[in-house]
Amino acid sequence: MKFKGKSFIAIVLTPETPSDAWFAELDRIISRTPGFFIDRPIILDVRGRKMPIEDLEELLAGLAERSIRVMGIDGVSGTRLKPGMPPSFGGGRLASDVEVPDPQPGTSDEAEEDKPEAPKAKGTQASARNGKNGKTEGASEEPIRVATGPAPDGQSIVITEPVRSGQSVMHPAGDVTILGSVSSGAEVIAGGSIHVYGALRGRALAGVSGNDNARIFCTKLDAELVSINGLYQIADDFSGDVLSKAAQIRFENEKLIFEPLA
Numbered sequence: 261m262k263f264k265g266k267s268f269i270a271i272v273l274t275p276e277t278p279s280d281a282w283f284a285e286l287d288r289i290i291s292r293t294p295g296f297f298i299d300r301p302i303i304l305d306v307r308g309r310k311m312p313i314e315d316l317e318e319l320l321a322g323l324a325e326r327s328i329r330v331m332g333i334d335g336v337s338g339t340r341l342k343p344g345m346p347p348s349f350g351g352g353r354l355a356s357d358v359e360v361p362d363p364q365p366g367t368s369d370e371a372e373e374d375k376p377e378a379p380k381a382k383g384t385q386a387s388a389r390n391g392k393n394g395k396t397e398g399a400s401e402e403p404i405r406v407a408t409g410p411a412p413d414g415q416s417i418v419i420t421e422p423v424r425s426g427q428s429v430m431h432p433a434g435d436v437t438i439l440g441s442v443s444s445g446a447e448v449i450a451g452g453s454i455h456v457y458g459a460l461r462g463r464a465l466a467g468v469s470g471n472d473n474a475r476i477f478c479t480k481l482d483a484e485l486v487s488i489n490g491l492y493q494i495a496d497d498f499s500g501d502v503l504s505k506a507a508q509i510r511f512e513n514e515k516l517i518f519e520p521l522a
Contacts, residue, residue, distance in 0.1 A: 270301035283322055307335030432468055435511045476509040
């Protein structure tokens with residue numbers, strides 16, 4: 261018998277009070293991109309909340325009603341959990357500590373646009389932060405492929421082809437530069453900044469390793485979702501002065517700042 265290990269970057273949901281407002285924000289995300297949470301590893305972080313087990317049951321039930329299946333709960337002793345609840349889960353690492361395997365030959369970006377878009381099982385470690393800015397998007401699609409090249413930690417990678425719908429680029433240790441457009445339904449995840457020399461129509465998640473100095477640059481902003489250091493915003497909330505224009509996005513005082521580029 262052989263045992264193998266796999267590493268995944270999970271989406272961590274941190275419930276906030278009042279719970280009605282928190283669920284309303286989740287509903288808003290789901291209404292725009294119904295498949296975002298489907299088939300993604302989800303961890304529920306309740307550390308420091310001293311949540312009664314009954315309240316935790318209600319929280320899990322609310323997530324289940326939205327087809328969000330929690331694979332583990334961080335911050336609760338396993339002895340407190342009732343049968344049928346997800347197991348206690350701890351010891352997670354930030355995305356910057358996760359080693360991303362080099363792609364195998366033949367896994368470069370071939371045409372995938374005819375396939376339905378796939379939910380990316382590669383979220384950030386902090387994706388449930390709310391506030392003036394806040395959302396996270398995805399779409400229900402077919403399996404995706406990591407379109408990254410080998411790069412030492414802290415160094416950038418360059419993708420020389422467009423990122424098509426259903427594809428995902430993930431480099432949690434540094435910057436990502438795309439020499440082309442990012443299609444709707446595609447996803448770019450970086451520990452540092454993201455540079456898109458083309459239209460950004462998919463999702464861009466920068467600073468996933470906790471880097472609030474990360475930025476997102478693109479020559480045409482038509483993104484479904486952008487996120488820096490876990491703070492997210494969907495297209496419905498973008499200001500009109502940057503839509504379909506060259507723009508940069510930065511993190512400042514727990515807000516995402518959108519600025520046009522001359």
